[in-house]
Amino acid sequence: MEAAGTVERGLAVLRALTAEPGRPARATDLVRVTGLARSTVDRVLGTLAHLGYVRIDGRDVRLAPRLMEVGEAYLTGSGLRDALTPVAERLAEELDESVSLAVRDGDGVRFVVQVTRRRTMSVTFRVGDLLPAGRCAAGLALLDPSAPYALDDQLIEPGLIAVAAPVRGPDGRAACALSVVSHTSRHTAAGLRDHCLPALRKAVADMEAALAGRPIASAEMGAVPTGRPPVPAPPDPAAAVVVGDAARVAKRELGMGFLQSLARGLAVLVALGSARGGLTLADCARATGLPRATVRRAVQSLEHLGYAAADGGRFTLLPRVLELGYAHLSGLTFGEIVLPHLSDLVARVRESASVAVLSGDDVVYVARVQTVGIMSVDITVGTRLPAYATSMGRVLLAGQPEERLASIVPRRLSPHTVTSRAELAAAVRRAAADGYALVDQELEEGVRSIAVPIRDRAGRTVAAVNVATHAGRAGAADLVSRVLPALTETAARMEADLAYTVAQRGRPEFSAE
Incomplete structure (x- = not known):
């Protein structure tokens, strides 16, 4: 071949x-x-x-x-996303409407930036989606870039309206189209045009300045020297x-x-x-x-x-x-990304596994795979548990400032619970140094668990993954020798997958607050 x-x-x-x-x-x-x-x-x-x-x-x-x-x-190499997203975000905030950037792709336009306002009735276009150029405002703006703006009055879908304008590159050609998208429950098409056109034109000017390497002069942005991209x-x-x-x-x-x-x-x-x-x-x-x-x-x-x-x-x-x-x-959720890896982990170690994030002084379970057995740890997605008494909580607390840990007042949940602030601080420091935390029956008698952090590209701990079992089935030493290597490998695979989705969406996905 x-x-x-x-x-x-x-x-x-x-x-x-x-x-x-x-x-x-x-x-x-x-x-x-x-x-x-x-x-x-x-x-x-x-x-x-x-x-x-x-x-x-x-x-x-x-x-x-x-x-x-x-x-x-493509998104990185084209430079459009990195150069223009800050201006698009500012425009969305100013108008309180969804904003998008699209480029020509054959007979259609493909979205490269989406800044969506979250509402009951919201825009569901995603980066990478393709629309016919003749049936959306962005496409109309790119088909006739000499026009000052283009209006979409429910062309693509009933109730959906948009106004768009071309953004020109340093060569004078339309590099992309900037759109403001709304719904007829908020504006008429003409009303949306009147509402957003002055701000849209100012944003287009700022985007063209960014692409040309000139300072962005809008007062809201400040005079930010963007610097001409080098050859x-x-x-x-x-x-x-x-x-x-x-x-x-x-x-x-x-x-x-x-x-x-x-x-x-x-x-x-x-x-x-x-x-x-x-x-x-x-x-x-x-x-x-x-x-x-x-x-x-x-x-x-x-x-x-x-x-x-x-x-x-x-x-x-x-x-x-x-x-x-x-x-x-x-568009995959955090849980959808980590769940296949959890399933692999459970099949490998034959114990239940979970992923959680920190929310206040608690951990919140965002994904879980239960092993099949007569006796199992009964926890579901959405469960909240005190972070100080869980393995996942301790690796998550290890990534927090010391004053955050000092504000926690541990209370006894089982005869084994650490209730001294000094002992809790020592346990969290040990988790940071070891790269994992093992909690032995502190949350509840008979429950033993081990956890490792899940980190983002910058090395910050954003979630944790654990394996939990009944104390009678696996000893602490067994968890370290048998389970920890598989747990660490699973976390690395999750981090590799999450790196791409987080780069596109940002960090809020990890927060449960």
Whole structure:
């Protein structure tokens, strides 16, 4: 199977999986949709699973959050999201309406930024969603960028109204469209236009200044020098994500079940988004550790499929990359992301496992998988327990300021509960030093648990995962020797998946307050 053909076939399978991303597919379904041989589909799925882009449970195949790195490559490389989101957030706050940014993608427009106001009747467009250009305000603004604004009076859906204006890049061409979206329960279309047009025009001017590297002059933003983005420099070989060796190792381990050419092609796709303005073939070869000829074949496939384009001597990603599951995956809840990993952990250690976040002085359970047994720990999602007497609470408290811990007054819940503030502080410090906490029958007699933190990209503890059991079934030493390695590995996998969704949504997802 030639390299270019392998990349195209692999992406065909990914597109088939994104047709109904909320439902699991099976290999037989993918054979029917793509027209590929069953052996080819099996090898593609095996490779995608090894890369962490899909999850295979028995015969069911689902998209995995790590696939979001493909869409992130476009969003990062285009620079629009990072440069323009602060202005969009300010506009949404000022108008108390939802705001979005969209770019042209063929005959449609694809959303790249969404700042949604939460209401009973709210906009459900997601980053990555595609709409017909002629039936939404953003599309109309991009189809005729010479017009001062475009109005959508329930074109796309009854009750939905929007006003949009083009945002021009330094070259004078429309780079994207800025939209204010509302509902007829709040405004008429003309009323929305009159309400938001002055602020919309000011935001467009600020966005164009940001793209051109000029100071943003709006009073609300202050005179913020954005700085002209530098001409992309070749990647630093010392900092490059080298995939050549990793692909060769995987090929040796998995044999015919691993398509090295597909893995390399996807690595090239991600690398093209690593610098504003794209990469040359030579830059991409350095960034990936792949031969230049391999990079050229992969880029040619990406161009053919509409995922990349030449811009002078550089190659950039196109918004169509977002069709590869980004909208669905970015909408997954925290619980939906961690639950498959919890299930794997329970199958491995044969004990119940949970994930919790800190809320005041309590932990709140946000995901749980119960083991099957005559005797089990009876806790459900939403349960609140005092943090000081739980293993998850102690690793969460270890990431808090000392004054937060000092404000907790522990009380006796069982004969084993630590009730001294000094002893509690020592236990929390030990959890911070060890990287885990083990609580032995302090919450309730007979309940023993061990927990480790779940951290965000900045290394902050945002949640915790634990394994709980009856004291008669597993001793403290057994939890440390048998369960802790599996628990630590599970936390690392959760962190890897959460890194992509949190990058897109921000940290509030973790809070239970």
